[in-house]
Amino acid sequence: MGVVIGELLPLALGVVISPLPVIAVILMLLTPRVRDAGLAFLGGWVLGIAAATTVLVLIAGAIGMSSETGEPKTSVSWIQLLLGVLMLTLAVRQWTARPGAGAAAELPGWTRAVETLTPARAASLGLTLSAANPQNLLMYVAAGIVVGRGALSVGGQVVAVAVFTLIAACGVAVPVLAYVVDAERVRAPLEGLRTWLEQNHAIVVFMLLLVIGVVLAGRGFGGIIG
Template identity: 55%
Template sequence: MNGVLGDLLPLALGVAISPVPIIATILMLLAPQARGTSIDFLVGWVAGIVVATTIFTVIASTAGLDDGSDDSSTTSAWIKLVLGVLLLLVAVRQWGRRPKPGEEAALPKWMAAIDSFTFVKALGLGFLLSAVNPKNLLMCVAAGTAIGGADLSTGEAVVSVAVFTVIAASTVALPVLGFLVAHERLRHPLDELRTWLQANNVAVMSVLVLVIGVVLLGQGIGGL
């Protein structure tokens, strides 16, 4: 199980250090309905990670990737290779979209409407960003493949999904929970963090996805 957790750590960090959901969280915390929308966003974010990872864990397990045979090991290695290549392509595409010096980074148009988000919209947005967003979905696919492709008991698989979820959701959970406790103290630091992430979100995500893509490529090559 320790080996699986080691494989999950970089993938969980890849989901956690995603600038767009962190920016969305901060904007919700600075909005009039901060408490309600931010909590719902967190619930949706966690649910998306759990659902996506669990689905691909079950798929990998039922596909026989955990039977310990040479064929299953080779299949798992090829899956990691494909995911690694896809992440590298995403990183290159992201890097090509980085703003030029002196140019303001473009952010999704929906962010301008966050102030008026209802609780349901916040919940749905959290789920979509974690379970449907291509970059995070690839991380969840890789995590599910690692868990389902290992020879784990049901309890160990559940613990693995839980550990992955806790780490992956931490960068959204910590600001939300911290804001509930000390919202006035956190307003200024959160606003500064939002400004920095808006300016650097493309570069941060490109480098992060590149590193994880290389890790998966290495694991895939090593498994062939």
């Protein structure tokens, strides 16, 4: 179990560091008429992570991630290599799309509608961003492989998915819970964080995808030649 959790941690952190959901929830929290939408967004975010990861763990279990000797199948190593290459490709796209010096960062169009969301629509947005985001999906696929090849019991798999979900949700959960506890004290830090993420989200995502992409590609390549 410890080895599986250890391998899941960087993947969960990859979801944590995803800037756009954090920007979205901060915008909700700082807008009085949609403040309640922040909690709804968090609920959808957690549900999306848990559901997508669970489905991929079940798929990994059905396929079978280990050979009869207990070693990972060669096909698993190829999948990891492919995931790594895909992440590196996305990293290159993030780098080339970053704004030039002094230029304003371009955010997705949906961020402009965040301040008018109802709780129901906020929950739906949180679910969509967590479950259908390509960057996150790559993390979930990699997490499914890690859990699937870990030879865990059903209970162990549930614990692994729960730990992954709790850590992965922290990027959104921490601002929301901090705001609930002491709204006035965290307002200025949240505003500063939002501004910084808006300007630097492309660089943050680039570094994240680069590091995890190299790790996954290295594991996959090592499994293939080993």
